[in-house]
Amino acid sequence: MIPFIGTIYGLLPWNPLKFILRTSFLSDRFHPVRLRLLGHNIHLNQGPANVNALFRNKHLSGYFMYSDVLYRCFGLPKKALHVYKADTTGPFSTDNVSVEPRNRVEQRTFRSYHQFLVGSGLPALCQRFQANIEKRFVSLRAAQSVHWSTYGDLEELFSHTLLAPAVIDSIVGPKLLQAHPNFLADLSTLDENFLGLMSRLPKFLFRRGFSAQNRCLRAVKDWHNWARMNPDVGATVSDSEDDTAWGSKFIRDRQTLFLEMDGQDHDSTASQDLGVLWAAYHNTVASVFWLIVDVFRHPEILEQVRKEAQSCIIGYDGRAPRFDVDRLLHLPWVQAVYAENLRLRIHGTILRKPSQDLTLNGWVVPKNEVIVTCSTTAHMNPSVWASEARGSHPVFEFHPSRWLRHDEQDEKSHFSFDGTEGSWIPFGAGVHACPGRIFSKYQTILTLAIFVTMFDLEVTASEKDLHMSPNRFGFGILGPVGKISYRIRDSAV
Structure with a gap:
C-alpha cells in the first residue's frame, strides 16, 4: 500500500511539497493525525515533541516494508521472503523471542550495519573513501585548465565521475566497476x-x-562469483577491516550472515548487496550535487566555506589537497551548509510499526499500525526555521546562517543544533537513526572541501531547471526538474 502511495505522489500534476505547507499540518499545535486509507489505519506523526518521543521508543520496526523493497527493487527471490515476513522481533527484543537467532534478520543486519558504519569498520571505510575521491579529483583536474569548460549535466559529474565510483569502491573494492563499467549508469536508471x-x-510500464535492475544484479553476481573464487587475492583481511576481494570485512561477512538464514542463497545475497x-x-550523490550548486551560487557563502577548507589543508598528494578532516568536520560554516542542505533538500517519509501500543501526546497508536x-x-516548519532567532529567512531558501550563533566574547560564529531537536530529521533520530549518517557527513564535507579548493564552478542552468522535482517525494533527497548545465575551471594559483 505505501509503495503505491509513493508512486501516486510522483504522478501528481501539482507539487506535494507546497500542498503540505498550505495545510494545517504546519500549525503550532502539532498532534498525531489518523487516516483511514485502503482499509488500514495510518498515523501521521508531527511536531518536535512527538517526533522525539517516537524515535526514543525501542519497540519500533521499519522492516515490515524491507522485504517488499528488496523483492520489487532489487530482485530478491520469492523463496527468500519468508524469513523477513516471519521476523517481527525488531532489533532490540530479548524476551519471549520465538524466532531462531540465526533468522532474526532485523537484529543481525542492524548490528552488522552499526559495526561497519558506526563502530570498528568506520575508520577504514573513511580512509578508503578519502583515497578514492582524491584519486578521482586528480583525474578531473588533469582534464581541466584555468580556462572555463562547459558541460551539460552537473549531476552526472557526481554520479558517474567523482562521488559515486569513490563510494562504491570504498565499500566493495574496485573489481565490480572495473569488470562492469556500465554498472553506475544502470544503477542510476534503477534509481x-x-x-x-x-x-x-x-x-x-517500467x-x-x-x-536496469537485471543488469545490476548480473554484475553483482559476477563480482560475487569472482570474490568467492579468489579469497586470497593480494592479501587477507587486515586489522583495518579491508578485504581485497570483497572490498570490506562488512561485505565479506554478509555472505555468512545471510546464507545461515532459512531460504537464502547466493541470489538473495546479491539482491541484498545491490x-x-x-x-x-x-x-x-544528490546531496553533494545540491550542496555544490547552492554553495557556488552564493559567492559570500563560498568565500566562507573556501576559507575554512583552506585552513585545514595539511599537504598535497599529487595535485589533490589533503585535509585535517577531524578539524574540518567541526568548522561552523562547513557544518552550517551541510545541515541547511539536508534541511532544504530531503523530503522523506519514515515508516515505523510499534510492537506494542504507543502513546504520543495523549494519542494511543495501537501496535502493528503504521x-x-x-x-x-x-x-519546513516556519515557527522553527523562519523564526526571528534564526534570521527570519523564508523556509524554502538556502540560508546556512540559520545554524550560526554569534558569540560576542570571542566575536566568532558558532554552529548550533540548539532548538532543532525533532525538527531536523534527515537521518531519523534516536536509537533508530540511520547508521550511515556519520559516513554520509564525512564524504559530503570532504568532497565539498576538495571541490572548493581545486575548482571554480558556475551554474548556467535556468531557475526553472533548478526547481526540485516531486517525482521522488517521500524517498529522500529530490532531484532537479531539468539537466543542470555548468562551467568549470581549475582554480589553482
Whole structure:
C-alpha cells in the first residue's frame, strides 16, 4: 500500500511539497493525525515533541516494508521472503523471542550495519573513501585548465565521475566497476525508476527500470562469483577491516550472515548487496550535487566555506589537497551548509510499526499500525526555521546562517543544533537513526572541501531547471526538474 502511495505522489500534476505547507499540518499545535486509507489505519506523526518521543521508543520496526523493497527493487527471490515476513522481533527484543537467532534478520543486519558504519569498520571505510575521491579529483583536474569548460549535466559529474565510483569502491573494492563499467549508469536508471519498481503496477510500464535492475544484479553476481573464487587475492583481511576481494570485512561477512538464514542463497545475497550499493548511491550523490550548486551560487557563502577548507589543508598528494578532516568536520560554516542542505533538500517519509501500543501526546497508536513521520513538515516548519532567532529567512531558501550563533566574547560564529531537536530529521533520530549518517557527513564535507579548493564552478542552468522535482517525494533527497548545465575551471594559483 505505501509503495503505491509513493508512486501516486510522483504522478501528481501539482507539487506535494507546497500542498503540505498550505495545510494545517504546519500549525503550532502539532498532534498525531489518523487516516483511514485502503482499509488500514495510518498515523501521521508531527511536531518536535512527538517526533522525539517516537524515535526514543525501542519497540519500533521499519522492516515490515524491507522485504517488499528488496523483492520489487532489487530482485530478491520469492523463496527468500519468508524469513523477513516471519521476523517481527525488531532489533532490540530479548524476551519471549520465538524466532531462531540465526533468522532474526532485523537484529543481525542492524548490528552488522552499526559495526561497519558506526563502530570498528568506520575508520577504514573513511580512509578508503578519502583515497578514492582524491584519486578521482586528480583525474578531473588533469582534464581541466584555468580556462572555463562547459558541460551539460552537473549531476552526472557526481554520479558517474567523482562521488559515486569513490563510494562504491570504498565499500566493495574496485573489481565490480572495473569488470562492469556500465554498472553506475544502470544503477542510476534503477534509481530514476525506483517509485515505479516499488509500485504494484504492471512491470511493462517500467520496463527500463526492471531491465536496469537485471543488469545490476548480473554484475553483482559476477563480482560475487569472482570474490568467492579468489579469497586470497593480494592479501587477507587486515586489522583495518579491508578485504581485497570483497572490498570490506562488512561485505565479506554478509555472505555468512545471510546464507545461515532459512531460504537464502547466493541470489538473495546479491539482491541484498545491490540494495546496499543503491542506498550508498541514492541520497549522498544528490546531496553533494545540491550542496555544490547552492554553495557556488552564493559567492559570500563560498568565500566562507573556501576559507575554512583552506585552513585545514595539511599537504598535497599529487595535485589533490589533503585535509585535517577531524578539524574540518567541526568548522561552523562547513557544518552550517551541510545541515541547511539536508534541511532544504530531503523530503522523506519514515515508516515505523510499534510492537506494542504507543502513546504520543495523549494519542494511543495501537501496535502493528503504521506511523508515518514526514521530514517535510519538520524541515519546513516556519515557527522553527523562519523564526526571528534564526534570521527570519523564508523556509524554502538556502540560508546556512540559520545554524550560526554569534558569540560576542570571542566575536566568532558558532554552529548550533540548539532548538532543532525533532525538527531536523534527515537521518531519523534516536536509537533508530540511520547508521550511515556519520559516513554520509564525512564524504559530503570532504568532497565539498576538495571541490572548493581545486575548482571554480558556475551554474548556467535556468531557475526553472533548478526547481526540485516531486517525482521522488517521500524517498529522500529530490532531484532537479531539468539537466543542470555548468562551467568549470581549475582554480589553482
